[in-house]
Amino acid sequence: MIKLTGLTKRYPGRTVTANAVDGLDLDIPEGKLVALLGPSGCGKTTTLRMIAGLERNDSGTIEIDGKVVSDPSRGTFVGTDKRPIGIVFQSYAIWPHMTVLQNVMFPLRVGRPRVSRAAARERALESLDMVGLASFASRPAPDLSGGQQQRVALARALVRRPKVLLLDEPLSNLDKGLRDRMRDQIRSVQQQLGITTVFVTHDQDEALAISDDVVVMNHGTIVEHGLPQEIYTFPRNEFTARFLGISNILGGVVDAVTPDGVVVRVGDSVLTSAKVTGAGKGDAVSVFLRPESFRLSRKEGPWEGTIEFSIYHGDCWDYHVRVGEQLLRVRVYREKVGIAHGDRVFLSPDPETAIVLPQQPAAPGPADSPASSHPVKA
Amino acid sequence: MAALDTPTRQDSAPPPRTDGGRWRRLLNGRYLAMTISAIVVAYLALVPVCTMLYASLQSNFLGVGPSSWTLGNFPKTFTTPGFGTLVANSFVYAAATSVICIAVGFGLAWLVVRTNTPCKSFAQAAALVPMIIPGVLNTIAWSLLLSPGQGPLNHVLRAVGLPVFNVYSLPGMVLVQSMHVVPVAFLMGTAAFSAMDSSLEEAALASGASPVRTFFAVTVRMARPAILSAALLMFIQTISNFEVPQLIGVPGHVYVFVSQIYAALQQFPADYGEVGVIGVFVLVIAAVGLYLSRRVVKGRGIQTITGKAFRAQVQDLGKWRWLGFACVVLFFVVAIVLPLAMLLWSSVLPGYESPSLHALHDFTMSNYSDIFRQPSLVKSLKNSLIISVSAGLVVTLLCAVVSYITVKTKVVGRGLLDGLATVPIAVPSVVMGVGILYFYLVAPLPVHLYGTLAILIVAFVTITMPYAMRYIVPGMAAIKDELEEAATSSGASWLQSFWRIFVPLMMPSLLAAFLYSMIVSFREISAAIFLYSSGSEVVSVQIYDLYRNGTYPVLAALGILMVIVLVILVVLVQLASRAVGIKQRR
16 A cells, blocks of 8 residues: 655765665555654654655655555655645644534535535545544534544544555554554554554554554664564564563573574573574674563572562562672562561573564664663572 | 566556646746736836936936036035034934844834733834824924923923033934934834744743843844844935925934935925935945845744744733833834923914913814814815825735845745845935926836826835835734645636735735834925925925914814824724734633
């Protein structure tokens, strides 16, 4: 449905090495919701705006519904108003001088084919009904709360029945509870209509929760592209792993390569990971451990440490455990009665969920920086 | 990476469609509107300036004999005895006026917009009313009120044992001019304070800053760009104003640039070289000032109208609000009631007499009926109306498109366009009038504008353009890009989104610009006095003629009538603005 080939956007006055979007290739199948996930400045919003035609790409092509809408090499550029799209912006962009209904009717009244006022009204009300706001139709738009305004924006984006729905961080202006509800609503409406959707976000939880496919971006290129569960469970890239908030990163050395997987030595402990590519015996690797990938015990385990800090979340506890010079974040889902600050504990890492990647020069993303990547000294 | 591995299947893609050729793209509404506006602005801005520059570099501009290029006018003018005093007078006059106007105008604006000072709508109207008293009338009224011998205010001063205030002096000029320009500062202050997000002030209060501290550390600091650009406008308006230097300065032998230019034009043969040189001198001063204010304001243009609901919170002044109220009332009395009362008094007496109960025995309405007995006066009222409404409409539409170009696009040369639209600020109205007049007399154009109302409309569009831009640009900048993008992505063409999104959202700024341009065109004399001809007289010119002939009573009656017409226009526009304003959350 959407096909981007060699998509490139230069920042004016900068060299080619600092492209906002740098030779991006992406194919988004019909009816799918694809999340563009990455830190700010990674080019995800620029990509979305180029799909919308709000920015012009310097090279590469954009195809929507089998039709090339932008190809600078041929001088092809279809204006935003001629593309079959609907957009929801981060700031809602609800026109404050109109009522809710007028906002939603607008696309039908200005676009082609022109829809009669009565029919436009009916369709706008249908669209508002879909987001549960039909009863607010006659209100002045600024009277609504932020979440309601964003739902109006969604109704407005969909009322023309576009081929493509573009969502530019639609949830980041909303507060927590509202964000989850709005996210679920976007997903349900999207699936109900089967509309091809691009969802730009910097929030990995959002991206994982809502999308069919996640595209992780950094420095204007695609770092990784895959199913949410793949990306989450086995990121194939250090940037992705860091960006997905895997907070414990340890240095290790490959001990042996066996048919079962790769045996990695981390401190005094040995892990066997089935999913390591391109690492031979003696290679330095990074081992990524999620907070929930540890077993915490008072009696035994390969790593010994002290509790420095604990946070109660209701369904779980987060502990910061000092092991040598390293501070590990550990999450435990059953309440460990009697574990207190300063207590001596033992940690066993779970080899099943450990992610082992060949060591790369650190490329910290602007949005997240894990506490430390020094190897454990235990 | 999955996508990277997917081979691109060229065969499945349909042949790319080229959506219109280059020419068709250039012929759409957006490019057309932008191109035409840019050309019109360049034309309007450059004609008077170039005529003036040309005149300053000609040995015998518009003279009988041959003329050649020369630089001689510059040393000749600069070494004229008294040139130093002329410069000093002009600077003191304009600078003192700007400082007073900023303090009073922004102070009032803050009281009205950001505090709970009582009678807000009254204050808003009161601060607007001086705008509709034409400069000529204001100047004449004050010269009557404060004349050293006869002035009623000086009678009061004498009665309480204070020295008499001689209006025919530099302080007198500053006082009278301030009364005239404060409303402009007030309007700019109102715009600045209304656009300010009050949560910034609330944050300062919550940080433990006292309200006074907050006012100076946050409110004033945020208003600083607006204050600077307003101060600059005051300065330039004052330096190019005609009536105060002419009617008050000249009798007191205080000469400033404008009165010197006028004198140079009045002598025979007129010294166009000197006019050009002083004009260029003022142009340079204004250009430097603009450059400096631009540097300070740069990068401070904050987008404030977002898609989110937005409202300005008012500050509770407690019992101090009555002091604020007193300030507003004092200003109202001084700036409006006194001169209007003076005019009203003069208009109902057969000849000028000091206010007293005894003089009321001569009460008459004959001055008013005299106006309608003179067809030329009635015609001048009609002419003024046509000119002011047309000029207001043209300039508002023009500036709306131009501000779109300069604020919302990345078109090459938009900075130049913005500069061009600002150029007329630096051209004293007198020079503007002469420049336009001689251009249209001399230039080989297919249509002869001289002797028509059109030449006056051209002049007033040019004069008011920079000010209209000052109203419209912040309004344009305040509209978040996403509001237009949402329209475009809804399938709206540029003209549709301009008409249905920008125009309604900017309606307050557009109306302010229209109102201002219309009022200036209705009341201004400085340019009109050179451009009218028999049949195209305007009211302000008629008033000046009556003043020179000493027919004060009819002058006063015509002035009152002029004020009434302006009041009606202003009320109409205000009502219109109330009907279309943004629906705010209450």
